[in-house]
Amino acid sequence: MAAMAKALPVVAEREHPLPSIGFLGLGIMGTAMARNLVKAGYDVTVWNRTTSKCDALVSEGAKRGASPMQTAGACDITFAMLADPAGAIEVACGEDGAVKGLGPGKGYVDVSTVDGDTSKAIYKAVQAKGAEFLEAPVSGSKKPAEDGTLIFLTAGDKSLYDKVVPFLDVMGKSRFYLGEVGNGAAMKLVVNMIMGSMMASFSEGLVLGKKVGLDPATIVEVVGQGAIAAPMFAMKGPSMVKGSYPPAFPLKHQQKDLRLALAMAEDVAQPTPVAASVNDIYKRAKAEGLGDQDFSAIIEAYLLDPKGLNH
Numbered sequence: 001m002a003a004m005a006k007a008l009p010v011v012a013e014r015e016h017p018l019p020s021i022g023f024l025g026l027g028i029m030g031t032a033m034a035r036n037l038v039k040a041g042y043d044v045t046v047w048n049r050t051t052s053k054c055d056a057l058v059s060e061g062a063k064r065g066a067s068p069m070q071t072a073g074a075c076d077i078t079f080a081m082l083a084d085p086a087g088a089i090e091v092a093c094g095e096d097g098a099v100k101g102l103g104p105g106k107g108y109v110d111v112s113t114v115d116g117d118t119s120k121a122i123y124k125a126v127q128a129k130g131a132e133f134l135e136a137p138v139s140g141s142k143k144p145a146e147d148g149t150l151i152f153l154t155a156g157d158k159s160l161y162d163k164v165v166p167f168l169d170v171m172g173k174s175r176f177y178l179g180e181v182g183n184g185a186a187m188k189l190v191v192n193m194i195m196g197s198m199m200a201s202f203s204e205g206l207v208l209g210k211k212v213g214l215d216p217a218t219i220v221e222v223v224g225q226g227a228i229a230a231p232m233f234a235m236k237g238p239s240m241v242k243g244s245y246p247p248a249f250p251l252k253h254q255q256k257d258l259r260l261a262l263a264m265a266e267d268v269a270q271p272t273p274v275a276a277s278v279n280d281i282y283k284r285a286k287a288e289g290l291g292d293q294d295f296s297a298i299i300e301a302y303l304l305d306p307k308g309l310n311h
């Protein structure tokens with residue numbers, strides 16, 4: 001059963017004036033997360049590199065930021081939801097980066113999925129301005145972002161964590177405080193490494209089953225009733241069977257997370273042969289032009305006929 005959208009607390013019901021919020025990065029996730037903050041009645045300023053992506057939220061009540069620097073300068077707490085380490089560094093530490101707008105009393109919360117070293121570099125830059133930093137990558141995809149049921153994996157300045165709890169609770173259903181910067185990134189990469197391998201294994205099973213004459217839709221049903229049942233298989237399986245992969249979690253980001261998880265494993269000399277092999281399959285799918293499709297399109301990398309299981 002699909003998760004129910006939760007009732008959002010509204011600002012008018014609160015007793016004290018609340019901090020103003022900046023939100024940088026309005027992709028699939030950022031748009032839905034910022035929208036929930038706007039809907040809850042907060043004073044939200046949004047910025048995105050492709051400025052047209054701000055239009056809808058501005059028409060719904062958000063203010064338009066001129067740059068990451070201006071947005072962070074105008075707001076008490078700024079969230080950032082960027083594609084990858086390069087984007088996160090650019091937006092935080094670039095020419096018109098958010099860090100330039102920060103100062104004592106302000107906070108920067110990076111909710112992008114990046115590696116620990118990227119997070120630590122941003123932390124150092126934020127600290128140098130006398131501001132506070134929290135890394136807070138999320139588990140959960142487009143639908144949980146829309147429903148406000150994400151899981152936050154936070155680490156960094158505990159005092160900032162305490163301040164942003166009300167905002168995290170608007171955007172999410174649960175939150176973990178994991179201590180030092182890097183631990184949130186590590187938790188997120190471990191979870192997504194497992195997820196990428198699960199999806200590849202599921203695809204492999206569907207393709208093999210089809211080849212030996214089984215009905216893929218029946219395989220999805222059987223998997224859903226046994227010990228390996230998973231919400232992800234139940235949600236993605238039916239559309240995979242139809243060869244349809246509308247992007248919720250883009251395949252290029254899943255491959256990025258595998259790449260970052262493998263680098264993390266390399267740093268501690270931990271063998272991860274399953275993830276290494278799976279990463280090659282995602283790389284092949286990306287090379288075949290599937291990067292902007294949902295990551296469930298990984299199944300296409302197994303198929304000679306690129307139209308999907310039904311063809």
Ligand SMILES: NC(=O)C1=CN([C@@H]2O[C@H](COP(=O)(O)OP(=O)(O)OC[C@H]3O[C@@H](n4cnc5c(N)ncnc54)[C@H](OP(=O)(O)O)[C@@H]3O)[C@@H](O)[C@H]2O)C=CC1
Nearest residue numbers: 025026027028029049050082083087113141142248249253
């Ligand atoms: N989609 C999902 O299910 C989930 C995604 N994540 C993670 O969240 C992050 C965002 O994901 P998602 O919203 O799906 O991604 P999208 O690809 O939809 O959005 C990426 C965002 O990053 C911006 N961006 C990328 N590079 C730069 C740059 N150099 N400078 C400025 N802005 C940049 C894009 O701007 P522009 O619009 O101009 O291109 C866009 O706003 C990723 O780290 C992803 O791994 C985490 C959990 C779930």
Ligand SMILES: O=CCCC(=O)O
Nearest residue numbers: 113139140141192249
């Ligand atoms: O990083 C993306 C995670 C997607 C999910 O948790 O469903």
